[in-house]
Amino acid sequence: MRADTPLDFGDPADLERLRGDFRAWLAEHPLPERLPGEPLPVFLHRWHRLLHSGGWVGLDVPERYGGRGLTPLHQVAVSDELGVRGAPGVPRIGYLAHALLEFASEDQRRRLLPRMLAGDDVWCQGFSEPGAGSDLAGMSTYAERHDHGHDHGHGHRDSAYYTVRGQKLWTSYAQYSAYCLLLARTDRTAPPHASITAFVLPLDRPGVTVRPLRAANGDDEFCELFLDDVRLTESERIGGEGDGWALAMTTVSYERNALDTGHLSKYGLLVERLRRTARERRGQLPDGLLSEIGRCFVDYEVLVAHARRRTAERLAGQVAGPESSIDKLLMTRAEQRLYETALKVFPEELHGPGGEVFAEYLYSRAASVYGGTSQIQRNIIAKRVLRLTDGGG
Numbered sequence: 001m002r003a004d005t006p007l008d009f010g011d012p013a014d015l016e017r018l019r020g021d022f023r024a025w026l027a028e029h030p031l032p033e034r035l036p037g038e039p040l041p042v043f044l045h046r047w048h049r050l051l052h053s054g055g056w057v058g059l060d061v062p063e064r065y066g067g068r069g070l071t072p073l074h075q076v077a078v079s080d081e082l083g084v085r086g087a088p089g090v091p092r093i094g095y096l097a098h099a100l101l102e103f104a105s106e107d108q109r110r111r112l113l114p115r116m117l118a119g120d121d122v123w124c125q126g127f128s129e130p131g132a133g134s135d136l137a138g139m140s141t142y143a144e145r146h147d148h149g150h151d152h153g154h155g156h157r158d159s160a161y162y163t164v165r166g167q168k169l170w171t172s173y174a175q176y177s178a179y180c181l182l183l184a185r186t187d188r189t190a191p192p193h194a195s196i197t198a199f200v201l202p203l204d205r206p207g208v209t210v211r212p213l214r215a216a217n218g219d220d221e222f223c224e225l226f227l228d229d230v231r232l233t234e235s236e237r238i239g240g241e242g243d244g245w246a247l248a249m250t251t252v253s254y255e256r257n258a259l260d261t262g263h264l265s266k267y268g269l270l271v272e273r274l275r276r277t278a279r280e281r282r283g284q285l286p287d288g289l290l291s292e293i294g295r296c297f298v299d300y301e302v303l304v305a306h307a308r309r310r311t312a313e314r315l316a317g318q319v320a321g322p323e324s325s326i327d328k329l330l331m332t333r334a335e336q337r338l339y340e341t342a343l344k345v346f347p348e349e350l351h352g353p354g355g356e357v358f359a360e361y362l363y364s365r366a367a368s369v370y371g372g373t374s375q376i377q378r379n380i381i382a383k384r385v386l387r388l389t390d391g392g393g
């Protein structure tokens, strides 16, 4: 059994055709070279735009919003074809797109989604704060509502506007983004879960300061976002006041799910590399390490089986929910064990320049934190999947 071949989802004929078309397109549009000194997000953005130019982004988004109106399985197939080639996946914007699809007004969806899918506007996610990560509902950024709106002329008048004060933290790639999907409290008296509202925040708006932070792996992925009386119009609110918590749960449920099979295929490539190396160095690797490789293989197989099941559920119309926490835990375990094992098999990666396994190993440590920590995923599974509290059946 090999782990570096495309995943078999029992593809129907039209999907085989799509895979064939995509392979032909990839042959004509190879992954561009990363320029010397080019920041990774800038390089990935070029790749995003190239993929979009071929029609390979947002396959499962309706055509009227800039997608192709196909199924999640079509997007999975594209991710998978990229993954088995070791190419960067389709841009991870699906979870933000889903938040807009489910909560934004028709006008917002038509305005924002096509540009997001095309990479014309890069988006970031402004949820976490210095005092509100796991306890997201405890956020203190506040959007104060003013009911005397701005007159734009031509008979168009916003009925209200908000001024936003507060700070966000860990906002990935805000320095490269045009828009932020922002959560802020709009009611100081209602319970936390009923008082959070979502906005689309243009990051060039007066009062916004973006300050990048340097992480242990040398990347400046994270940013602090300071919001100093930033004015947002009512038409920049996504959903109603108080809908922000539901939007946040939708967003993270899609963020945590296992359908990003480009990831899985990348793991598959590494599992296969480990298997090949262990066979070549037969008798040289300690048994303990061989059994770790075996466990990596099992983790990978479990993930693939799980991804197939999730795909089938999504095709049957099921939306992502708290069960995505299971996906997140399985992915975290697989990824962390895989790169830990790989570093033991390829210790030279620790020292050599461009040690890709080492860079991936460092980033894998964050998997148990981003998108909600592993402890929080287990709490969600206990409370919202198994309903072990509140007398739920």
Ligand SMILES: Cc1cc2nc3c(=O)[nH]c(=O)nc-3n(C[C@H](O)[C@H](O)[C@H](O)COP(=O)(O)OP(=O)(O)OC[C@H]3O[C@@H](n4cnc5c(N)ncnc54)[C@H](O)[C@@H]3O)c2cc1C
Binding pocket: 124, 125, 126, 127, 128, 129, 130, 131, 132, 133, 134, 135, 169, 170, 171, 172, 173, 366, 369, 370, 371, 372, 373, 374, 375, 376, 379
């Ligand atoms: C690579 C990366 C990218 C990120 N990108 C973004 C982004 O783009 N936008 C964004 O908004 N956020 C982002 N985050 C932030 C991320 O969502 C938070 O770091 C995460 O939710 C944890 O919050 P915290 O850092 O405040 O830790 P804390 O909530 O302070 O947690 C500290 C520790 O306490 C544990 N803990 C806390 N509460 C409980 C509990 N009730 N039960 C058991 N244990 C508990 C946690 O598991 C953790 O181990 C990113 C994080 C990382 C690592």
